[in-house]
Amino acid sequence: MGNARPKSRVDRSPELARPAERSATAERLDRVIHERVRLGIVSALAVNEALTFRELKSLLRVTDGNLSVHARKLERAGYVACAKSFDGRLPRTTYRLTAAGRRALSRYLDHMEAVIRAARRG
Amino acid sequence: MPLPDDFRETTKHTRDVGSHAAANLRFIRETMESAGSFTAVSGWGQVVIGATAVVAAIVAARQPTRVRWLEAWLLEAALAVTIAGVAMAAKARRNGLPLFSRSSRKFWPAFTAPLAAGAILTAAFVARRIFDPLPGVWLLLFGTAVVAGGAVSVPLVRIMGMCFFALGVAALVCPPAWGDAMLAAGFGGLLAVFGVAIARRHGG
Numbered sequence: 001m002g003n004a005r006p007k008s009r010v011d012r013s014p015e016l017a018r019p020a021e022r023s024a025t026a027e028r029l030d031r032v033i034h035e036r037v038r039l040g041i042v043s044a045l046a047v048n049e050a051l052t053f054r055e056l057k058s059l060l061r062v063t064d065g066n067l068s069v070h071a072r073k074l075e076r077a078g079y080v081a082c083a084k085s086f087d088g089r090l091p092r093t094t095y096r097l098t099a100a101g102r103r104a105l106s107r108y109l110d111h112m113e114a115v116i117r118a119a120r121r122g
Numbered sequence: 123m124p125l126p127d128d129f130r131e132t133t134k135h136t137r138d139v140g141s142h143a144a145a146n147l148r149f150i151r152e153t154m155e156s157a158g159s160f161t162a163v164s165g166w167g168q169v170v171i172g173a174t175a176v177v178a179a180i181v182a183a184r185q186p187t188r189v190r191w192l193e194a195w196l197l198e199a200a201l202a203v204t205i206a207g208v209a210m211a212a213k214a215r216r217n218g219l220p221l222f223s224r225s226s227r228k229f230w231p232a233f234t235a236p237l238a239a240g241a242i243l244t245a246a247f248v249a250r251r252i253f254d255p256l257p258g259v260w261l262l263l264f265g266t267a268v269v270a271g272g273a274v275s276v277p278l279v280r281i282m283g284m285c286f287f288a289l290g291v292a293a294l295v296c297p298p299a300w301g302d303a304m305l306a307a308g309f310g311g312l313l314a315v316f317g318v319a320i321a322r323r324h325g326g
Contacts, residue, residue: 036149043150044157051157059157109150112143120141 032077033108037062037070042079045097052084053093071095079104094099126166162226163279165321167209170201179306188253195305197262202309212326223276233271236263255294255314257301261308263291276324282316 033039040060045051051059057067074080078102085096097105178198182292239262247256265286272280286308293304 039146039150040153043153047154047157059153099322109147112147115143116140116147119143 013089029111030104030108032073032079033104035070037066038074039108040099041067041071041095042101045080045095046102046105050096052096053095056095074101077104142326159166161213162210162312163275163320163324164206164209164213165317165324166204166317166324166326167213167318168313170209171205172310172317173311174201175204176306179302179310181261183302192248192253192256216326218318218324229271232282233267236267236270239263254298254301257288257305258294260290261286261293264308265290265309271320278316278320282312285312285316
């Protein structure tokens with residue numbers, strides 16, 4: 001899940017789709033959540049009221065830079081809320097999943113389930 | 123008749139996309155399990171155990187010998203384990219959560235090690251006909267088990283463990299005659315009070 005990790009086939013699947021499917025899939029797929037690290041952040045926050053930067057980093061086994069970049073993307077999309085404070089002299093960044101983030105995860109789960117159902121039918 | 127290449131390709135692609143989606147769902151589930159706290163502890167189960175512990179304290183206090191007193195509490199321990207198991211399984215089923223998740227795999231070794239130590243100490247004391255410290259030892263080591271297991275559970279569980287720990291220390295310094303009252307306060311009172319709080323805040 002680190003920076004050096006090659007992009008997974010899952011990430012590329014919409015681009016591999018046939019033209020007709022591609023547009024439909026891309027339209028429905030939430031690219032913000034679809035990336036592995038961001039999906040991990042959202043999934044972890046879904047079962048916790050809040051997690052600190054350090055907790056997320058240890059859980060997802062990613063570098064500081066990688067986690068910051070992906071957390072910022074989620075924050076910009078309004079899926080996570082970030083609060084900065086101090087624990088003594090040390091800065092502490094805490095993330096929470098917003099209502100929009102929870103809805104986005106729910107939609108994403110529905111989408112994945114629909115894809116699996118379609119694959120089974122096919 | 124051989125299938126056209128185009129059809130075969132489409133079928134393979136559909137299958138690939140399906141397996142990628144399944145892998146994504148698996149990833150989400152595993153991440154949630156790793157990040158989640160162990161919340162399978164049943165609050166209502168604790169309330170029931172609390173009630174049986176109060177009855178056990180009354181029954182044990184009326185026993186004519188120390189061995190009979192010990193038997194009463196051992197019977198209560200077996201009953202409590204059964205109630206806890208049934209209640210946790212019911213809670214997990216009701217909330218659609220696995221009973222043996224990743225966090226539970228961290229919880230159980232941490233929780234059972236101090237309990238095993240308690241069982242060994244009990245056997246060692248009883249073999250030497252020493253009964254007086256047993257209530258304190260049980261409360262102290264149960265508290266240790268709950269605090270240790272609570273590291274992967276919700277904060278309320280850790281607080282409950284610390285209360286048991288403190289009560290155990292108190293039981294060890296109090297007169298031995300208070301043993302049953304201390305056990306009733308811990309396995310009856312503390313379990314029931316925290317059980318209600320856990321049930322209200324953590325889904326049963």
